[in-house]
Amino acid sequence: KNEVEQSPQNLTAQEGEFITINCSYSVGISALHWLQQHPGGGIVSLFMLSSGKKKHGRLIATINIQEKHSSLHITASHPRDSAVYICAVKGSGGGADGLTFGKGTHLIIQP
Amino acid sequence: NAGVTQTPKFRVLKTGQSMTLLCAQDMNHEYMYWYRQDPGMGLRLIHYSVGEGTTAKGEVPDGYNVSRLKKQNFLLGLESAAPSQTSVYFCASSRHRDRAYSNQPQHFGDGTRLSIL
Numbered sequence: 149k150n151e152v153e154q155s156p157q158n159l160t161a162q163e164g165e166f167i168t169i170n171c172s173y174s175v176g177i178s179a180l181h182w183l184q185q186h187p188g189g190g191i192v193s194l195f196m197l198s199s200g201k202k203k204h205g206r207l208i209a210t211i212n213i214q215e216k217h218s219s220l221h222i223t224a225s226h227p228r229d230s231a232v233y234i235c236a237v238k239g240s241g242g243g244a245d246g247l248t249f250g251k252g253t254h255l256i257i258q259p
Numbered sequence: 260n261a262g263v264t265q266t267p268k269f270r271v272l273k274t275g276q277s278m279t280l281l282c283a284q285d286m287n288h289e290y291m292y293w294y295r296q297d298p299g300m301g302l303r304l305i306h307y308s309v310g311e312g313t314t315a316k317g318e319v320p321d322g323y324n325v326s327r328l329k330k331q332n333f334l335l336g337l338e339s340a341a342p343s344q345t346s347v348y349f350c351a352s353s354r355h356r357d358r359a360y361s362n363q364p365q366h367f368g369d370g371t372r373l374s375i376l
Contacts, residue, residue, distance in 0.1 A: 152301065181364065181365070183367075188369075189347060189369060189370045189372075190367065190369045190370070191349060191351075191367035191370075192367070193364040193365060193366070193367075196363075196364045234301070234302070236301075236302075246292045246294065246304040246307050246317060246351070246365075247302075247304070247365065248301070249294075249301030249302040249303070250301050251299065251300060251301045252301065
């Protein structure tokens with residue numbers, strides 16, 4: 149079973165700061181997902197990647213398959229970015245079984 | 260755009276009662292999933308389905324049953340609720356893997372907050 153570790157668990161930063169959230173996993177994967185969960189609970193998929201780098205607005209996700217590591221970056225952070233960010237991986241076995249999730253990083257951006 | 264809809268949003272049960280959580284998706288997705296989210300833990304897979312009439316066990320299936328009689332609906336049942344099943348339940352759906360895409364993003368519902376007293 150894949151183990152997914154995120155760091156930090158909690159992060160408080162000032163508006164405008166550059167944010168980095170890290171995710172490490174233990175065995176081979178076919179894809180890695182970054183998800184966002186706002187207070188009130190809804191979960192939104194931000195990125196799905198299996199190699200390299202993806203960018204959407206102020207969000208950037210990178211993955212290093214050899215090192216089994218991914219990072220989520222937020223540039224010019226804003227209070228509306230405050231949320232729990234969740235890393236999840238899909239195993240390389242090819243089945244339809246679901247994702248394995250990290251415990252999440254609770255991000256607070258203060259104005 | 261409805262996406263994935265879960266009902267109910269909140270429910271309080273007494274130990275031993277039964278109930279069914281409904282998940283409905285309007286994206287014609289083949290795959291559907293039920294997860295539970297508990298404090299201090301990542302989401303964990305309860306059951307999943309790869310198509311109408313098929314279901315499979317996930318990581319934490321005990322105490323739950325599921326059914327997928329229609330492609331758009333995935334039901335999660337608790338036959339005899341226990342306090343350990345107090346949790347937030349999320350349903351998700353995704354397209355079938357095909358040659359063009361090795362993986363598909365999962366679309367989540369807003370969750371059902373269930374308390375068992």
